[in-house]
Each structure stands twice: as C-alpha cells, then as structure tokens.
Amino acid sequence: MRIAFIALLCCVWLQGHAQPAVQWKTLKQAEVAFGCTNCLWDGDSILFSNETDTVRFYPGRRRASVNGYTIWLNVLPEGNVSNGDWRLGAIDLDFIKLGILTATNGEPKQLHVMLDPGHGGVDGGAQSKAPLVFSEKHLTLDLARLVGARLEEAGMKVTYTRTNDVAIALDDRSGAARKAKADIFVSIHANFSPNALSTGTETFVINPAGYPGTPEGSRARGFQIGNANDYLNTLLGYSIQSRLVEMDAKAPDRGLKRQSFFVLRETSCPAVLVEIGFLSNPSELLKMLEPEWMDTCADSIAEGIFDYASKVDALNVAVREKRNREFEQKKAKVEKEKLAAAEKIAKVIPVADTNSTTVVQVEQPEPDAPATNTVEKAVIEVKPVIEEKPAEKIQPAATNASPESIFDFYSTK
Numbered sequence: 001m002r003i004a005f006i007a008l009l010c011c012v013w014l015q016g017h018a019q020p021a022v023q024w025k026t027l028k029q030a031e032v033a034f035g036c037t038n039c040l041w042d043g044d045s046i047l048f049s050n051e052t053d054t055v056r057f058y059p060g061r062r063r064a065s066v067n068g069y070t071i072w073l074n075v076l077p078e079g080n081v082s083n084g085d086w087r088l089g090a091i092d093l094d095f096i097k098l099g100i101l102t103a104t105n106g107e108p109k110q111l112h113v114m115l116d117p118g119h120g121g122v123d124g125g126a127q128s129k130a131p132l133v134f135s136e137k138h139l140t141l142d143l144a145r146l147v148g149a150r151l152e153e154a155g156m157k158v159t160y161t162r163t164n165d166v167a168i169a170l171d172d173r174s175g176a177a178r179k180a181k182a183d184i185f186v187s188i189h190a191n192f193s194p195n196a197l198s199t200g201t202e203t204f205v206i207n208p209a210g211y212p213g214t215p216e217g218s219r220a221r222g223f224q225i226g227n228a229n230d231y232l233n234t235l236l237g238y239s240i241q242s243r244l245v246e247m248d249a250k251a252p253d254r255g256l257k258r259q260s261f262f263v264l265r266e267t268s269c270p271a272v273l274v275e276i277g278f279l280s281n282p283s284e285l286l287k288m289l290e291p292e293w294m295d296t297c298a299d300s301i302a303e304g305i306f307d308y309a310s311k312v313d314a315l316n317v318a319v320r321e322k323r324n325r326e327f328e329q330k331k332a333k334v335e336k337e338k339l340a341a342a343e344k345i346a347k348v349i350p351v352a353d354t355n356s357t358t359v360v361q362v363e364q365p366e367p368d369a370p371a372t373n374t375v376e377k378a379v380i381e382v383k384p385v386i387e388e389k390p391a392e393k394i395q396p397a398a399t400n401a402s403p404e405s406i407f408d409f410y411s412t413k
C-alpha cells in the first residue's frame with residue numbers, strides 16, 4: 001500500500017513535471033487569428049467564423065470542431081466568454097490555424113505511402129464475440145489492400161508492413177517506414193470497447209511533447225521522433241478523419257485524437273492510426289463486413305490521403321515561414337537587449353574628452369579580487385544579457401526539423 005502510494009506520488013510528480021507551462025491566447029487574439037471581428041456565443045458554444053471556415057469551442061470541454069469535424073484540444077480552454085476572459089491554449093490555436101486551415105489546395109504530390117494493416121499472425125487484434133466471431137487482423141489487411149489499390153491507381157507508390165497473415169513487431173513497422181523512406185505512414189485498425197453500443201470512427205496522431213493524449217489518464221511524454229511532424233500529422237489526421245466522417249452520416253464523429261501509440265511516436269514520417277469502427281458493436285461489425293462498406297471506407301481513406309497530398313507543400317511553406325518569423329523575432333530581441341546593455345555601460349563610463357586634461361582615475365583591483373568599482377559592477381550586471389544564448393538555427397522544413405528545434409519551438413522558457 002505504502003509502495004503504491006509512493007509510486008502514485010512519483011507518477012503525479014513526473015506528469016506534472018512533463019507538462020510545460022501553458023501559453024494562452026486571448027479571445028481577441030483568437031478572433032484575429034481566425035479572421036473574424038466578433039465570435040458568437042450562444043450559451044453553449046463559441047463560434048469563430050469567416051468567409052470560408054468555422055471553428056467551434058465548447059466551454060469545459062476539450063472537444064472542438066473545425067468546419068464541422070471534431071478535433072480534440074491539447075489544453076482545456078479557460079475563462080468565460082461573457083466576461084471576456086475566455087482563453088485558448090496557444091498550441092491549439094497554432095495547430096488549427098496553421099496545421100488545418102492555412103494549407104490551400106495545390107497540385108497533389110505523388111507520395112510514397114506506407115500502409116500498415118494492424119496486427120497479424122498470432123496477434124489477432126480485437127475479436128468480436130459469438131455468434132459472429134471475427135478478428136481485426138483480417139479486416140485491416142483487406143482494407144489496406146483496397147486503399148493501396150486506389151492510391152496506386154492514382155500514381156502513388158505504396159508499400160505495406162505486411163501483405164499476409166504474419167505477426168510483425170511494432171518497431172519493425174515503424175522501422176519499415178524509415179527504411180523505405182516513406183512520405184507518410186497510415187496504420188489501419190478496428191476498434192473495440194466493453195460497451196457494445198460504442199460506434200463511429202476516430203483517427204489518432206501523436207500528442208505534442210509535454211502534453212497528455214486525448215483519452216483520460218494518458219500521460220505526457222517528452223519529445224518523440226513523431227513530434228518532428230506535429231503540423232503534418234495534424235493535417236494528415238484531419239484530412240482522413242473528415243473523409244471517414246463523410247462516408248456515414250449516421251455514425252458519430254469521434255474525432256481527431258492524440259495518443260502516443262508506438263507506431264506514431266517512433267515513425268519518422270508523418271503518421272496516423274485510423275480506427276474505422278467497432279468490432280465490439282454487432283451491428284457495426286455486420287456493416288463493416290459488407291463489401292460495399294469496405295469499398296466506401298477505402299475510398300474515404302484514399303481521398304483523405306489525396307487531400308493531404310494537395311496541401312502538404314503549402315503547409316511546409318507556411319511552417320517554414322512561421323519558423324523564419326520566430327527566428328527573426330528572437331534575433332531582434334537579442335539585439336535589443338545587447339543594445340540596452342551597451343547603453344547601460346556607456347552611462348557609467350565617461351566619454352573621453354580629447355581636449356580636456358582631466359584624467360579619470362579608475363581604481364584597479366587586485367588580480368583576483370572581486371570587482372568593486374562601478375564600471376565593473378555594471379559589466380557584471382549586464383553580463384547575463386550579453387551572453388544570452390542566441391536563437392537556434394532554423395530548420396528548412398517541418399519534416400527536416402531537429403527534435404531540439406521543435407521542442408524549443410514549444411518551450412515556454
């Protein structure tokens with residue numbers, strides 16, 4: 001009992017320690033970012049809309065929606081709209097504004113897609129209950145093949161982590177994507193819940209470093225390989241999830257969620273994990289086993305990938321521009337501080353007057369004696385400012401960004 005209590009304390013400390021101090025955006029800043037003059041508050045939700053997009057938040061909930069599709073926030077918004085003190089996590093504004101809404105359609109990029117049918121071999125994955133017993137591993141393989149055929153038809157290169165009923169370790173799955181130098185990794189799964197009524201689709205991407213995942217109780221982690229693609233992950237996840245939602249108007253939209261699944265955190269290219277429906281729901285399983293439904297589902301996943309392919313270049317440009325802006329801002333800040341420090345010194349040291357015979361005498365300290373005169377005190381005071389670490393070098397694109405630069409990007413220090 002005592003050990004359990006200590007373990008709980010350690011767990012709480014670690015979780016608290018990993019969570020960075022939240023940076024917030026005010027209601028006004030959110031309005032400016034979403035390009036609307038006034039948000040609408042109907043007593044239930046807050047709506048930001050402009051000519052093309054609508055973004056809705058629900059007080060007290062991490063659930064939000066972008067153009068009608070559900071996404072889950074990393075930070076619960078705080079405050080009250082009627083008081084005007086409502087505020088949104090800066091990281092969420094950033095992912096919505098840049099990751100989802102900035103990217104405009106361009107020429108679809110011919111991607112190399114790694115499809116990962118979940119489970120296989122001795123690992124059957126989720127299994128439905130009698131009388132209709134069915135293993136997840138078969139459904140995921142069948143669906144991956146259908147998706148792959150559509151992508152290849154459109155000229156994309158497709159590779160698979162498995163093409164038959166074999167067990168594959170998780171690190172071999174992410175390793176395969178690295179080895180193949182795939183552009184994106186799409187892991188296909190079917191869901192399971194003890195509640196036989198659970199229904200609908202959901203898509204996961206990795207949670208940002210320092211923030212917990214969407215499911216209750218999931219923990220925050222430090223920077224993972226997958227976090228190098230946080231913006232691209234968001235766009236890919238949103239693109240596929242929104243297409244899956246369109247496929248079945250009756251099925252609930254469980255949304256774009258975040259969770260640190262192994263294949264999401266260890267894959268170096270943008271990666272998503274799709275849960276296409278619940279095997280544990282008998283009527284949903286029957287629906288999923290219909291060939292027409294499988295075809296529609298494969299169409300939806302492929303369409304989501306095409307949507308991403310037509311926006312990824314624009315997003316890469318936007319991310320690069322954002323990082324350049326931030327680099328310039330940091331540089332300007334350091335220069336300003338250097339200037340202020342130099343002015344402080346100049347005020348203390350008298351300006352040499354060549355016509356004057358006055359000699360300014362500065363007492364010289366002993367070689368190892370602590371600084372005592374005014375000039376040296378001033379230098380000591382400003383030294384930390386002068387030696388402040390300069391801004392880190394910008395990485396050329398999101399996909400090439402180093403872990404350190406991304407972590408620094410979200411650092412609140």
Ligand SMILES: [Zn+2]
Pocket residue numbers: 118119125126136189190
């Ligand atoms: Zn699974």
